[in-house]
Amino acid sequence: MKMTRLIMPLLLGLVFQTSAMAKDQFFTARVGADGTVLRQWPQWISEVERRAQPNYFTQYTLKFNPRIIQQDPGYCSVSPIDAGSHDRQMHGQAKVIGNPQVTHATVMTQLVDMKGASGDNSLEFLVMCIR
Numbered sequence: 001m002k003m004t005r006l007i008m009p010l011l012l013g014l015v016f017q018t019s020a021m022a023k024d025q026f027f028t029a030r031v032g033a034d035g036t037v038l039r040q041w042p043q044w045i046s047e048v049e050r051r052a053q054p055n056y057f058t059q060y061t062l063k064f065n066p067r068i069i070q071q072d073p074g075y076c077s078v079s080p081i082d083a084g085s086h087d088r089q090m091h092g093q094a095k096v097i098g099n100p101q102v103t104h105a106t107v108m109t110q111l112v113d114m115k116g117a118s119g120d121n122s123l124e125f126l127v128m129c130i131r
């Protein structure tokens with residue numbers, strides 16, 4: 001009886017703690033240099049807008065599917081994977097610009113430290129967001 005009185009509060013505390021902790025949700029995608037979504041899981045990106053600034057950078061706006069993304073992602077990370085040339089592998093960079101919103105996230109790609117004009121800075125990349 002005394003043991004039950006000690007264990008019951010511990011069990012109740014564990015139940016409340018477990019229900020308060022939400023599971024992280026991961027969203028991943030592979031986006032081509034032209035802005036097409038090549039692969040994603042789940043279907044969280046509805047559209048990609050691509051704006052290129054020759055010899056400077058390319059900006060991609062990933063618009064989220066409102067049926068899947070209903071809160072701001074807590075964190076997004078991006079990695080360039082373009083292996084079209086040696087220069088793209090060595091000088092290609094990608095980063096998430098600003099704070100991801102419930103409606104979209106912005107990614108910028110750039111060829112850095114190139115000798116001369118870099119030309120087209122569009123790169124294929126992988127993106128992952130966590131909520």
